[in-house]
Amino acid sequence: MTQLHPPHPTPSLRSPWWNLSGASALLGVTLRRLTRGQRFWTGLLTALIPAAIVAIGRSQGQPPPADETEIDLVLGLMAQVLVPITALALASGLIQDEVEEQTLTYLLLRPLPRPLIYLTKLAAAILLSIGLAALATFAVELAIHADTPDRLSVALNRTGPLTAAFALGLLAYNAVFGLLGLLLKKPQGVGVLYILLLEGTFANIDFIIRRATILYPVRVLALRWLHLGDHFNINLASAPPDAECIATLVGVAVVVAALGGLVFARSEFKVKTPETA
Amino acid sequence: MNDQRPEPNAIIRFEGASKWYGNVIGLNKLDLSIPSGITGLLGPNGAGKSTFLQLATGQLRPSQGRVTVLGQTAWNNPALGRQIGLCPEQDAFYEWMTGRQFVAFCAQLSGMNPRAARSAAEAVLDRVGLAASMNRPIKGYSKGMRQRTKLAQALVHDPQVLFLDEPLTGTDPVVRHELIQIIRQAAADGRTIVLSSHVLYEVEAITSHVVLINHGRLVAEGDTREIRDLIDTHPHRIVLKSTTLRSLATRLVAFPDVLGIQLRQNDGSILVETHQPDAFYERLPSLCLDEGLTIDELYSDDDSLEAVFKYLVAS
Numbered sequence: 001m002t003q004l005h006p007p008h009p010t011p012s013l014r015s016p017w018w019n020l021s022g023a024s025a026l027l028g029v030t031l032r033r034l035t036r037g038q039r040f041w042t043g044l045l046t047a048l049i050p051a052a053i054v055a056i057g058r059s060q061g062q063p064p065p066a067d068e069t070e071i072d073l074v075l076g077l078m079a080q081v082l083v084p085i086t087a088l089a090l091a092s093g094l095i096q097d098e099v100e101e102q103t104l105t106y107l108l109l110r111p112l113p114r115p116l117i118y119l120t121k122l123a124a125a126i127l128l129s130i131g132l133a134a135l136a137t138f139a140v141e142l143a144i145h146a147d148t149p150d151r152l153s154v155a156l157n158r159t160g161p162l163t164a165a166f167a168l169g170l171l172a173y174n175a176v177f178g179l180l181g182l183l184l185k186k187p188q189g190v191g192v193l194y195i196l197l198l199e200g201t202f203a204n205i206d207f208i209i210r211r212a213t214i215l216y217p218v219r220v221l222a223l224r225w226l227h228l229g230d231h232f233n234i235n236l237a238s239a240p241p242d243a244e245c246i247a248t249l250v251g252v253a254v255v256v257a258a259l260g261g262l263v264f265a266r267s268e269f270k271v272k273t274p275e276t277a
Numbered sequence: 278m279n280d281q282r283p284e285p286n287a288i289i290r291f292e293g294a295s296k297w298y299g300n301v302i303g304l305n306k307l308d309l310s311i312p313s314g315i316t317g318l319l320g321p322n323g324a325g326k327s328t329f330l331q332l333a334t335g336q337l338r339p340s341q342g343r344v345t346v347l348g349q350t351a352w353n354n355p356a357l358g359r360q361i362g363l364c365p366e367q368d369a370f371y372e373w374m375t376g377r378q379f380v381a382f383c384a385q386l387s388g389m390n391p392r393a394a395r396s397a398a399e400a401v402l403d404r405v406g407l408a409a410s411m412n413r414p415i416k417g418y419s420k421g422m423r424q425r426t427k428l429a430q431a432l433v434h435d436p437q438v439l440f441l442d443e444p445l446t447g448t449d450p451v452v453r454h455e456l457i458q459i460i461r462q463a464a465a466d467g468r469t470i471v472l473s474s475h476v477l478y479e480v481e482a483i484t485s486h487v488v489l490i491n492h493g494r495l496v497a498e499g500d501t502r503e504i505r506d507l508i509d510t511h512p513h514r515i516v517l518k519s520t521t522l523r524s525l526a527t528r529l530v531a532f533p534d535v536l537g538i539q540l541r542q543n544d545g546s547i548l549v550e551t552h553q554p555d556a557f558y559e560r561l562p563s564l565c566l567d568e569g570l571t572i573d574e575l576y577s578d579d580d581s582l583e584a585v586f587k588y589l590v591a592s
Contacts, residue, residue: 016355021394025385029371036373102369106430108336110386111358265353268337270298 016111023112023120030124033097034090043089047136050078054143066144071231073140074162075222078133080200080215083166086132087173088191090125092181094118099269108269115261118178122257126174133166134159161225168246169218171253176214179260182267206233214252217245288313288438288469289333293342296328296493303328305493306342311471315464317480317487318473325493326473327366330440333471334363346438359387362431366442366473368423372416376407379415380429387434394433401429405459421452428459438469445479457483512536512550515557518574522547525570532560546574 034040050073057063095118098104107117141155141162148154176194180187203215210216219232220239230236240248287310296303304325320326331337332344335351335358344351347360371379377398384394402411405425410418415426424444431439441460445453460483464470474480480487481501489496519525522540526547530538534553541548551557554577565572 016358019355019386019388021390022386022388025382025391025394029382032373033371102365102367103371105336105363105365105367105369106383107386109334109358109361109363110383111355111388112386113355114353270331270337 016113017116019112019116022110023116026107026112026117026120027124030094030121031128034124034128039089043086043132047082047086047132048139049082050074050136051139051143054140058143058146067228069144070226071228074137075219075231078136078140079166079169079218079222080203081195082136083133083169084173084195084199086129087125087170088177088188088195090129091122091174091177092187092191094121094125094178094181095264096181104269114265118261118264119257122174122178122260125178126170129170129174130163130167133170134163137162137166158226162222165218165222165225168221168249169214172214172249172256175253175256175260179256179263182260182263204232211240214249217248221245286312288347289471290345291332291342294332294339294344295341296332296337297340302493304332307495309488309495309498311469311488313469314486315460315470315472315484317484318471318490319475319477319480319487320490321475324491326475326490327442328493329490330363330442330471330473334361334440359434360436361438361440362434362436364427364431364439364441364444366446370415370423370426373414375412375414376402376418376422376426376429377411379426380433383430384433389434397433398429401433405429406455420447421449424448424452424456428456432463436468439463439471441470441472443474444472445474445476453479512552513554513577515549515551515554516546516576517549517572518544518546519570519572521570524568525572528564528568528570532557
């Protein structure tokens with residue numbers, strides 16, 4: 001009988017934290033998982049709603065001014081609803097989906113520290129959500145500036161700063177919703193309430209509590225970087241400087257993601273077997 | 278048998294390990310040392326086998342006590358992942374992957390670079406008989422192919438300790454035979470294997486060293502022959518088939534060593550429980566001759582490990 005030993009035995013790693021091959025494989029598979037199925041296509045189509053709204057308005061004649069459209073659709077609809085909803089859809093099910101589909105076992109049994117598993121999967125959600133945000137932003141900017149002769153370069157020039165602001169927001173949103181997914185059995189409902197009540201309400205009120213939202217620093221950065229002036233009750237002159245906004249968003253993302261890693265490391269996931277199901 | 282002395286060469290060790298799920302006991306103060314070689318983990322559904330394996334593979338944290346594998350704490354110990362492999366019971370995969378992609382992914386998770394992972398995956402899939410199908414999506418695999426794929430991912434990183442949770446479930450006799458050969462070879466290569474099953478003859482076909490658990494407790498541990506010896510402390514069950522069923526039962530119930538008699542009308546047999554099977558067998562010929570009774574068929578209901586298991590669990 002032939003030997004079962006594979007020709008390439010597992011290399012002896014200094015520490016499982018240096019299992020970069022495992023982490024990169026997990027990143028790739030998580031991205032493939034997230035881009036499969038109905039949920040992804042729903043998310044992709046939803047991301048194109050702002051561009052579709054502009055296109056429909058344009059087909060009706062008399063398109064509104066570009067700045068006004070940009071404020072309403074990009075910093076209103078997208079920033080306040082679509083961006084956080086995308087993060088919620090992707091991040092809240094990162095671990096729960098693996099538990100439901102009973103595939104988490106294959107990850108937990110490998111020489112990968114649990115926080116690394118969680119953070120790698122979170123990174124996949126962040127990358128994909130940023131990609132979707134960039135696509136949606138480019139599509140809507142292209143639609144807004146469709147009449148401009150150099151529309152492509154204009155759209156690209158405005159997509160860059162907006163995507164950067166959204167990316168910072170998505171870091172924090174994904175970290176928050178990833179943690180919710182670890183703590184709650186049904187994180188989607190709580191996530192929607194968080195988006196509508198906390199973010200949607202407080203970020204629009206000119207009061208100190210708006211600084212506790214993710215949306216506020218995202219809008220401050222986007223308004224400044226696109227030179228759009230004061231909107232959403234935000235006085236850019238008195239708003240926090242860019243560095244503070246960036247530090248806030250990155251800080252929230254790092255702290256909450258680390259907390260998520262810690263929670264995941266200490267959590268037990270009892271696998272449903274035919275006898276326990 | 279089932280003594281509590283620490284086994285110096287134990288590969289897997291449970292020291293007063295308990296696991297509770299709220300008020301439900303999954304495993305109760307288990308003291309057990311599993312040596313190298315193949316050990317069968319036996320118990321009915323819900324006995325605690327899966328909890329045992331999830332504790333041993335570090336997926337669950339013991340509520341009390343300690344679980345070690347190869348001298349290392351099992352719970353949340355990623356370094357141990359290099360040395361253990363698990364063929365899980367649940368029939369779950371990334372269905373959209375091909376068998377080769379899935380096993381290579383598992384190899385990469387174990388730390389191999391992509392090229393080495395692909396090579397290792399192909400080798401182990403060839404060994405488990407999936408070479409011809411490894412480029413097909415798993416969602417199209419038969420039950421036997423899925424079991425082989427699970428076994429392949431458990432072996433791909435060449436672990437020292439292999440946990441197999443009901444690996445033969447749902448397979449046809451041919452596949453079962455092939456899987457048993459693969460498991461035996463894995464043990465012959467020097468691996469320690471814990472094989473969980475509720476089908477006793479499957480385990481008997483692979484190993485004679487078994488651990489029996491029920492209701493989260495250790496019922497018995499040792500060689501199947503040692504376990505069979507335990508029967509002597511429990512009633513033997515003997516089945517007799519006769520055309521004179523009621524007359525025979527009336528005579529048998531008068532025997533001093535007969536503890537109970539059960540008439541089985543559906544197959545025309547009597548199930549006798551006795552503490553002294555030898556004495557019982559000795560009396561039967563004279564009983565038939567003297568009373569003119571006939572016995573068409575006579576056999577012990579204790580011939581399989583299944584019967585041993587029933588006795589021990591019932592006790």
